[in-house]
Amino acid sequence: MSDPAVVLDDLREESEELDLLVRKLSDEQWSAPTPAPGWTVAHQIAHLAWTDRAALLAATDPEAFAAETAKALAAPDRFVDDGAEEGAKLPPAELLAAWRAGRERLQDALRAVPPGARFPWYGPPMSAPAMATARLMETWAHGQDVADALGVVRTPTARLRHVAWIGVRARDYAFLVRGIPAPAEPFRVELDGIDGIDGIDGIDGTGGEVWAYGPEDATQTVTGPALDFCLLVTQRVHRDDTALVAHGPDAERWLAIAQAFAGPAGTGRAPREEV
Structure with a gap:
């Protein structure tokens, strides 16, 4: 970036x-x-x-x-x-x-x-x-709240690459702001991206298929849809309501507390009620 x-x-x-x-x-x-x-x-x-x-x-x-x-x-x-x-x-x-x-x-x-x-x-x-990335992340996240209030379903765009990037970069902050030591080892994050992106810093943008971060040989990983990841790190969705998959105890713990924004630890969102 x-x-x-x-x-x-x-x-x-x-x-x-x-x-x-x-x-x-x-x-x-x-x-x-x-x-x-x-x-x-x-x-x-x-x-x-x-x-x-x-x-x-x-x-x-x-x-x-x-x-x-x-x-x-x-x-x-x-x-x-x-x-x-x-x-x-x-x-x-x-x-x-x-x-x-x-x-x-x-x-x-x-x-x-x-x-x-x-x-x-x-x-x-x-x-x-x-x-600029942080402002885009917040604009998208608060825009999601507005869209939900109005009953509007937004089409995800390739701009989510910025939200995903800052979400990954903020991994250690999410732990530290809660008084928890950050994991010593890096994670591998592989997300199903949005079409139309160009590859930039740490992201494989080929065909918009995979946005990948971290070493390929990492023992702890997170995989799943980029949209779900972005909703989670901005705390617009509960962990249980995503299709994200974590391998490793620290990776799983991260997804429970992830936040891409600065400031006090967020409270997150409650899980959706089952119909």
């Missing part, structure tokens, strides 16, 4: 796809509950706008971002919800305009970051490509 232009272009496309989903919603639909407890469609978009603002500060004004981080540390269980709640109070047109303007400012800022530069974040420090 060394070329920020590639992932920034994909981030813009992912944002536009979600924008198309919400731009003509009624006030009632903006207030529709989503699978995230207590969050409406408006909360989801407000959270994206809030995080874009935080990312912009991190990339352009580290001292101001440090002040925001201090606020987060003072209320670690509330600062995300509080940010979403504040934005959700805006009229839908104003919220939508703020999200659009903020994500474009972030695009400009990340494209201007010098190659190799890193800046602070709520988890490990970020490069511009990594930040």
Whole structure:
């Protein structure tokens, strides 16, 4: 993921796809509950706008971002919800305009970051490509909540390669944020990908058939559909509701706690009720 232009272009496309989903919603639909407890469609978009603002500060004004981080540390269980709640109070047109303007400012800022530069974040420090990947991951994940609230079934795209990549890269973080030592050995992850991708960093994109990460001779593995993996690492689905297969105790444990996002350990989603 060394070329920020590639992932920034994909981030813009992912944002536009979600924008198309919400731009003509009624006030009632903006207030529709989503699978995230207590969050409406408006909360989801407000959270994206809030995080874009935080990312912009991190990339352009580290001292101001440090002040925001201090606020987060003072209320670690509330600062995300509080940010979403504040934005959700805006009229839908104003919220939508703020999200659009903020994500474009972030695009400009990340494209201007010098190659190799890193800046602070709520988890490990970020490069511009990594930040763009994280923003795409969050945009897709919160977009999934919006789609579920509206009863819309989205078609997976090759942009999920970014979500899968960051999900794999965040393996150790998922353990450490829960106070669990990360496994010493790497895993092999092989996912049934989405058609139309080009092979990049650690991904075999031949025909979009397999996205592979980690050494081929790893003793612990994870295999299955890329969509299921992306839903799991963004905690939009319960482990039991995926077709993912883990071989090895550490790999199985990872799938129970995986998270691609920074911040406190997520609670995940409950398993679907059997019909």
